[in-house]
Amino acid sequence: MKAFMLLISLVVVLSIAVANGDHYEGDYGRGYGGANEKELFKSALVKPYVKPEAKSYLKYQNYGGYEGGGKVYEHEKQEIKTPLAPPPVGAYSQAIRVSSTVYISGQIAIDPASGRLVLSPFEAQTEQVFRNLRAVCEASGASLDRIVKLTVFITDLRQFPAVNRAIEKYFQRPYPARSSIEVSALPRGVGLEVEAILQL
Numbered sequence: 001m002k003a004f005m006l007l008i009s010l011v012v013v014l015s016i017a018v019a020n021g022d023h024y025e026g027d028y029g030r031g032y033g034g035a036n037e038k039e040l041f042k043s044a045l046v047k048p049y050v051k052p053e054a055k056s057y058l059k060y061q062n063y064g065g066y067e068g069g070g071k072v073y074e075h076e077k078q079e080i081k082t083p084l085a086p087p088p089v090g091a092y093s094q095a096i097r098v099s100s101t102v103y104i105s106g107q108i109a110i111d112p113a114s115g116r117l118v119l120s121p122f123e124a125q126t127e128q129v130f131r132n133l134r135a136v137c138e139a140s141g142a143s144l145d146r147i148v149k150l151t152v153f154i155t156d157l158r159q160f161p162a163v164n165r166a167i168e169k170y171f172q173r174p175y176p177a178r179s180s181i182e183v184s185a186l187p188r189g190v191g192l193e194v195e196a197i198l199q200l
Contacts, residue, residue: 079094079096080139082136086132095198104133108193126166126192130194133196144171148177152192153186
C-alpha cells in the first residue's frame, strides 16, 4: 500500500511539473523547464533524464542544466567575425566556435582595409594570408600558437618554400600539424588559401 501511495505521489508531482514548465525533449536529454523545477524534482527524488553518452557534452547551469526553461550545450555553434579579416563573400562564416575548438575558414590574400587582392610577389600574398588568419584567431580570443592544424591549398607547389618561411615567422615550435594540397585553381585567382583548426 505504501509503495502504491508513493507511486501516486510521484505521478502527481510530475504532472505538476508538466503543468508549470515547458517540456523539453531532444537528442541529448529530456525533462521539464519550469521555474519550480528544482524543488519539484528534488521532492520527487528524481532528476531530468540525460543519455549517459551525452553527459560530457552538456553544460549545466543551476539545477540539471536548466535556466529559464532551456538547456545550454557546450556544442552550440558560435560565429566568430572581425572587420580585420576579409568578410565572407558567400554562405559561410569567418570562423565557428564549438566548445573550445574554433574552425577557421580558408583565408586568401585580400587586404581587409582596401578589399583588394595582394597577389604578387608570392611572398606578399603569403604574408597577407597569415595576417588575415591571425586576425580571426585574435577575434576568437586566442593567438596563432593555439592553432593545432593547418590545411594549405596552393596552385603551385614550387612556391611552397615561401609558405614554410611564413609559418616559421608566425608560429613557434611545436608547429601545427599540416596538410598541403596542390590544386588547379582557387577563388579570385589567388595562389594560396589556408584554413585552420584552433584549440582554446
